[in-house]
Amino acid sequence: MKITFCGVRGSTPAPGAEFVRYGGNTACVHVELDDATDIVLDAGTGIRELGKKLAGKKTPVYILLSHNHWDHIQGFPFFIPIYQPNRDIIITPGLTDLKQPEAVLDQMTGSYFPVHKNDLAASIRVEPRAVPADKDEDDEWYVSNALVGRLKMNHPGGGSCYTIKENGHKLAYITDNELYPPYRKQTDFMEFVQFAKGADILIHDAQYLVSDMPAKSGWGHSVAEEAVKLAMACNVKQLALYSHDPERTDDDIDEIIAHCNSVIEQGGMDLICFGAREGQTIVL
Numbered sequence: 007m008k009i010t011f012c013g014v015r016g017s018t019p020a021p022g023a024e025f026v027r028y029g030g031n032t033a034c035v036h037v038e039l040d041d042a043t044d045i046v047l048d049a050g051t052g053i054r055e056l057g058k059k060l061a062g063k064k065t066p067v068y069i070l071l072s073h074n075h076w077d078h079i080q081g082f083p084f085f086i087p088i089y090q091p092n093r094d095i096i097i098t099p100g101l102t103d104l105k106q107p108e109a110v111l112d113q114m115t116g117s118y119f120p121v122h123k124n125d126l127a128a129s130i131r132v133e134p135r136a137v138p139a140d141k142d143e144d145d146e147w148y149v150s151n152a153l154v155g156r157l158k159m160n161h162p163g164g165g166s167c168y169t170i171k172e173n174g175h176k177l178a179y180i181t182d183n184e185l186y187p188p189y190r191k192q193t194d195f196m197e198f199v200q201f202a203k204g205a206d207i208l209i210h211d212a213q214y215l216v217s218d219m220p221a222k223s224g225w226g227h228s229v230a231e232e233a234v235k236l237a238m239a240c241n242v243k244q245l246a247l248y249s250h251d252p253e254r255t256d257d258d259i260d261e262i263i264a265h266c267n268s269v270i271e272q273g274g275m276d277l278i279c280f281g282a283r284e285g286q287t288i289v290l
Contacts, residue, residue, distance in 0.1 A: 007037060007038070007039060007040060007152075007170070007172050007173070007175050007177065007289070007290045008037070008038040008287060008288070008289050008290075009035060009036070009037055009177060009207065009287065009288045009289075009290070010035070010036040010037075010038075010056075010285070010286070010287045010288075011029075011034075011035055011052075011246075011282045011283060011284055011285065011286045011287075012031065012034040012035060012036055012052030012053060012055060012056045012284065012285075013029070013031030013032045013033050013034035013035075013048075013050045013051055013052020013053070013081070013284060014028060014029055014031070014033070014052070014248055014249070014250055014281075014282040014283065014284055015029070015030055015031060015032045015033070015050075015077070015249070015250050015252055016032070016033070016077060016181075016182065016211070016213045016227065016249035016250060016251060016252065017032075017077055017213075017251070017252050018032065018077060018252050019031055019032055019051050019077075019252070020250075020252040020253075024255040024256060024257075025255060025256060026256065027256040027283065028250060028256055028259050028281055028282070028283050028284065029052075029283060029284025029285065030252075030284075031050060031051040031052035031054075031055075031081075031284055032050030032051045032052060032077040032078070032080065032081070033047075033048040033050035033052065033072070033077060033078050033181060033182075033248075033249065034046065034047070034048050034049060034050045034051070034052030034053045034056060034081060035047040035048065035179065035209065036056050036059075037170055037177065039149075039150055039151065039152050039172055040151075040172060040173055041150055041151060042063075042065065043065065043066075043068070043149065043150040043152070044060060044063070044065065044066075044067050044068065045068045045069075045070060045149055045152070045154075045170065046067060046068065046069045046070070047070050047072070047168065047179050048070075048071060048072055048078045048079075048181070049069055049071065049078065049079050049080075049081050049082040049085065049110060050077050050078050050079070050080060050081050051077075051080055051081040051084075052081060052284065053081035053082060053084070053085050054081050054084040054085065056085070057084065057085040057086035057087055058086060060086070060087050061086040061087060061090065064092070064093065065094075066093075066094035066095070066096060067087055067093070067094070067095050067096070068096050068098070068149050069095065069096070069097045069098070069110075070098045070154065070166075070168050070179075071097065071098065071099050071100050071110060071166075072100050072159065072165045072166055072167065072168075072179075072181055072182055073100040073102050073159075073161060073163060073164065073165030073166070073182065074099070074100065074102055074106055074109040074110065074163070074165075075163065075165075075182070078182070079109065079110045079113060080113075082110050082113070082114075083113065083114050083119050083121065087128060088126050088127075088128045088130060089126060089127050089128065090127055090128055091127040091128070092128075092129070093127070093128040093129065094128070094129050094131070095128050095129070095130045095131070096131050096133060097110060097130065097131065097132045097133065098133055098134070098135060098156075099132060099134055100164065100165040100166040101156070101158050101164055101165065101166045102163055102164040102165055103163055103164035104163065104164075105134075107132050107134040108132050110132075111123040111130065111132070114126070135147065135156075149170075151172060151173075152170050152171060152172040153170075153171045153172075154168060154169070154170055155168065155169040155170075155171070155201065156168055157193055157197070157198075157201045158192040158193050159180060159181075159182065159183040159192065159193065160183055160184040160185070160187045160189075160191050160192050160193060160226070161182045161183060161184060161226035162189075162224070162225070162226045164192065165182060167179060167180035167181070167183060167198075167201070169201065169202065169205070175206050175290040176204060176205040176206055177205060177206065177207055177209070177290070178201065178202035178205040178207070178208045178209065178210075178240075178242070179209045180198065180201075180202065180208065180209065180210045180211065181209065181210065181211045181248050181249050182211055182226055182227060182249060183198075183210065183211045183226075183227075183228060184211075184224070184225075184226050184227060184228055185198070185228050185232045185233075185236060186228075186232065187223075187224060187226075188223050188224045189224060195236070195239075198236055198240075199236065199239045199240050202236070202240045202242060203240050203241065204240065204241060204242065205240060205242040205243070206242070206243050206244065206290045207242065207243065207244040207245075207246060207288060207290070208233075208236070208237050208240060208242040208244070208245050208246070209246045209248045209282065210228065210233040210236060210237070210245065210246070210247070210248060211227050211228045211233065211248055211249040212228060212229075212230035212233045212247035212248060212249065212250075212262070212266075213227035213228070213249045213250065213251045214227050214228065214229045214230070214251065215229060215230060215262070216229055216231065227249060230247055230262050230265070230266055231265075231266065231269060233245065233247060233266075234266045234269050234270060234277075234279065237277055237279070238270070238273055238275050238277060242277065243277070243278065244277070244278045244279075244280070244288070245266075245277060245278070245279045245280075246280060246281070246282040247259075247262065247263065247266065247279065247280070247281045247282060248282045250281065250282075259281045260281075262281070263279065263280060263281045266279050267279050
């Protein structure tokens with residue numbers, strides 16, 4: 007499994023020289039399975055450059071969306087494979103409170119975008135995947151030889167987090183998630199621990215600092231220290247701090263990483279913690 011960060015920002019793109027090292031594009035992670043199957047986590051502006059890379063292939067693209075907030079779908083209309091004839095695009099929408107499984111396509115209608123969704127050349131299927139009656143808002147299914155897991159996250163409007171397991175390796179993707187929200191939780195801390203337990207890498211929302219609270223409590227993102235505590239509780243090998251606040255410069259993110267690593271050192275844990283960086287690739 008090869009994981010590439012294509013977009014790591016939360017809320018809005020962050021252009022400018024002070025954002026170059028970590029990157030300014032919004033959420034998108036490319037997962038290439040061992041058999042070259044392509045899974046894309048979220049379709050923020052980072053998916054645009056990824057589309058150039060995938061345009062040379064003819065195989066299906068599987069897109070797993072966390073939710074429909076603008077920064078997670080705004081790159082989709084610029085994704086080259088959706089304009090390629092005989093190309094299969096399979097989209098799994100997030101478990102949002104308001105059921106809008108086709109929101110990623112509906113942005114390409116009327117006055118929102120010049121190309122209408124009905125004019126796209128690719129074969130695009132939205133597969134909402136009904137939640138099994140015997141499970142509490144989570145389920146599992148296969149994409150090629152990888153087992154995908156899904157769980158509700160804590161975010162205004164709802165949404166999903168995912169795990170991908172392949173050949174003994176595990177990725178957990180939990181972004182735009184508020185571990186301790188002031189509103190009713192969809193998933194509590196220990197459920198997240200069970201979901202991400204033993205992952206080779208946990209990609210988790212770390213948009214806020216303690217100093218941002220309580221002003222931003224309820225906005226649907228986690229304090230970086232909270233992401234560290236979850237990673238330690240899950241006994242994961244690596245933690246990628248993700249969904250960087252668009253106001254954080256490269257130097258600001260360096261300081262957050264250093265602080266998080268000091269917390270890990272004090273806890274005596276063998277955990278690698280880093281800030282997700284656009285273009286960074288990790289092979290499991």
